[in-house]
Amino acid sequence: MNIVWVDGAGDELSQQAVAFARGLGGDVAAVRFAAGEAYSPAAWAQTLVELAAERGASAVLAPATDRGNELLAHVAAKLGQPVAANCTSLTPGSPARVVRLRWGGSLLEEAALDGSPLLATVAPHSVAAEPFGEPETLAVTPAASELDLAVRVSGRIEAAGAGVSLADAEVVVSGGRGVGSAEGFGVIEELAGLLGGAVGCSRAVTSAGWRPHSDQVGQTGTKVSPEIYIACGISGATQHMAGCKGAKRLLAINPDGEASIFASADYAVIGDLHEVVPAISAEIRKVRGT
Amino acid sequence: MNILVCVKRVPLTGGRMTLTEDGRAIQTRHLGFTVSPHEECAAEEAIRLVEEHGGSTTVLTLGPAEAEEQLRDMLAIGADRAIHLVSDGEEWDPQATAAAIVEAVRALPEPFDLLLFGNESADGGNYQVPIRVAHSLGLPCVTGIKALSAQDGLLRCEQEVAGGRDVYELRLPAVVTVREGINLPRYPSVPGRMRAKRKPVAASTPQRPAARLRMERLVVPEGPGKQAEILGHGPEAAPRVVEILAEIGVI
Numbered sequence: 374m375n376i377v378w379v380d381g382a383g384d385e386l387s388q389q390a391v392a393f394a395r396g397l398g399g400d401v402a403a404v405r406f407a408a409g410e411a412y413s414p415a416a417w418a419q420t421l422v423e424l425a426a427e428r429g430a431s432a433v434l435a436p437a438t439d440r441g442n443e444l445l446a447h448v449a450a451k452l453g454q455p456v457a458a459n460c461t462s463l464t465p466g467s468p469a470r471v472v473r474l475r476w477g478g479s480l481l482e483e484a485a486l487d488g489s490p491l492l493a494t495v496a497p498h499s500v501a502a503e504p505f506g507e508p509e510t511l512a513v514t515p516a517a518s519e520l521d522l523a524v525r526v527s528g529r530i531e532a533a534g535a536g537v538s539l540a541d542a543e544v545v546v547s548g549g550r551g552v553g554s555a556e557g558f559g560v561i562e563e564l565a566g567l568l569g570g571a572v573g574c575s576r577a578v579t580s581a582g583w584r585p586h587s588d589q590v591g592q593t594g595t596k597v598s599p600e601i602y603i604a605c606g607i608s609g610a611t612q613h614m615a616g617c618k619g620a621k622r623l624l625a626i627n628p629d630g631e632a633s634i635f636a637s638a639d640y641a642v643i644g645d646l647h648e649v650v651p652a653i654s655a656e657i658r659k660v661r662g663t
Numbered sequence: 664m665n666i667l668v669c670v671k672r673v674p675l676t677g678g679r680m681t682l683t684e685d686g687r688a689i690q691t692r693h694l695g696f697t698v699s700p701h702e703e704c705a706a707e708e709a710i711r712l713v714e715e716h717g718g719s720t721t722v723l724t725l726g727p728a729e730a731e732e733q734l735r736d737m738l739a740i741g742a743d744r745a746i747h748l749v750s751d752g753e754e755w756d757p758q759a760t761a762a763a764i765v766e767a768v769r770a771l772p773e774p775f776d777l778l779l780f781g782n783e784s785a786d787g788g789n790y791q792v793p794i795r796v797a798h799s800l801g802l803p804c805v806t807g808i809k810a811l812s813a814q815d816g817l818l819r820c821e822q823e824v825a826g827g828r829d830v831y832e833l834r835l836p837a838v839v840t841v842r843e844g845i846n847l848p849r850y851p852s853v854p855g856r857m858r859a860k861r862k863p864v865a866a867s868t869p870q871r872p873a874a875r876l877r878m879e880r881l882v883v884p885e886g887p888g889k890q891a892e893i894l895g896h897g898p899e900a901a902p903r904v905v906e907i908l909a910e911i912g913v914i
Contacts, residue, residue, distance in 0.1 A: 412829065415804070439824075442783075443806050446791035450798035455758055455875040458783075458790045468877075475788055479680055480689075481882040487875040494790075523803035528830035530821065544913050568913055576700070579844075586844030592785065593700045593843040601911055609678050612785075618887075622911065624904065625891065633678025635891050640907060644897035652898035656905045657914060 374400040375432040386436035388502035390495040403508035413525040416517035418447030437494035456492035461499040477592030477615030544570030551606020555583040560650040591616035605646040609634030664718035666709040667775040670702040672730040686880040701781025707848040710741040719743040738859035739851030745864040756874035761795035780840045797838035804838040
């Protein structure tokens with residue numbers, strides 16, 4: 374039997390993790406923590422460790438979310454076992470074989486994984502989501518130590534609800550080094566505003582201090598999945614593409630016809646964004662008659 | 664406050680990754696190297712905390728002889744001393760990495776108040792070394808932190824979650840992992856680089872235990888195989904762009 378920790382809401386990534394576990398064969402127990410349990414990674418992991426022993430689990434899995442990765446790392450540390458994060462496949466055996474994501478998905482790693490139970494987190498979209506029944510609800514084990522409980526969510530700051538959130542935007546207009554300055558983002562903001570979209574940027578831009586980190590799309594920034602991603606003056610480094618590969622369509626605007634971003638683009642405009650982007654904004658106004 | 668920051672040397676990858684012939688590493692012949700991004704922010708955060716509260720920053724890396732370059736970079740922005748666990752150039756799995764760090768920490772006469780890490784390394788993305796280190800040292804560990812403050816031995820940490828931030832409060836000593844965006848790391852100054860040359864780097868050569876998560880080979884995933892439709896050159900492309908936006912339904 375295999376145990377899968379699922380996020381309380383039973384979201385799509387949790388459904389994918391359950392489907393992944395079913396693919397290993399045997400029974401699958403989807404478990405979550407009761408809504409009233411404040412998140413406490415080590416205490417939750419202790420609970421999962423005890424459950425795995427009690428049920429004789431052959432694998433303990435979680436979706437490769439922040440919390441899934443954190444919980445499984447605690448489980449692994451407690452058991453003294455290896456854990457493979459962000460797996461796209463897992464084949465039990467001795468040793469088990471895994472394929473996992475590296476570099477935010479820019480590279481795949483084929484690896485051998487020891488250990489019993491097998492511990493892994495499931496990379497998003499490795500398998501299709503399958504609905505599952507009501508998960509078992511867990512309460513934190515009384516055996517959780519004071520040290521386990523020392524890290525526990527004790528408060529919450531709600532996000533200020535201003536503007537379109539980058540992660541959820543239908544349109545993202547994003548600027549890279551080619552924008553040239555903080556002021557240069559005026560044309561990007563204008564187009565994003567006309568399209569009801571969000572402004573994004575590359576890591577080069579946040580490192581230069583032109584935009585806040587909350588605007589960064591990339592491996593170390595936000596992952597976006599808009600209907601269209603408009604990349605302006607972005608060369609297409611792997612660090613950036615790791616954040617925008619979820620876009621349905623990509624329009625790249627770049628003066629360098631050889632820029633690597635064009636290899637991932639659906640539409641290309643060869644040109645200077647400082648000329649092209651204002652022309653697009655003007656055209657939208659013209660079409661709308663405003 | 665005495666702080667340890669752990670960093671990793673990683674290649675500065677560009678637009679396309681190519682692998683070595685045996686498929687076990689990225690071809691880095693034409694690439695520069697840097698400190699993994701989250702860890703660069705961990706070092707900056709340590710230096711700011713020491714500027715505010717006093718104490719010292721020690722920076723540690725497990726990596727090949729060349730990783731001294733990254734240690735000197737961190738010394739140049741204000742770390743006080745460095746520990747270099749010189750590896751054999753092979754990849755160490757996360758358990759082996761954590762064990763080497765724990766051994767190095769235990770060998771020092773004074774314990775640290777705070778151990779700072781990046782949330783995950785850019786290349787391996789294993790999400791576990793700091794948690795394993797905390798577990799072995801009997802310390803609490805909080806991860807993915809975007810705001811950190813310390814007062815009277817109490818840490819206040821903010822973690823980004825969907826719709827806001829979760830807050831954690833815990834006592835030192837502790838292990839904390841941070842994410843890029845917690846600060847904007849400073850660049851080394853020329854005098855900083857000069858001072859860095861004279862700061863101590865303690866090197867040792869730990870033995871690599873057998874890996875239990877064994878990388879066998881790397882694979883560059885197939886690209887989307889797209890052939891971009893060229894909508895035009897320069898501002899003359901605008902009408903065609905707007906047609907496409909209308910077709911997609913975003914206008």
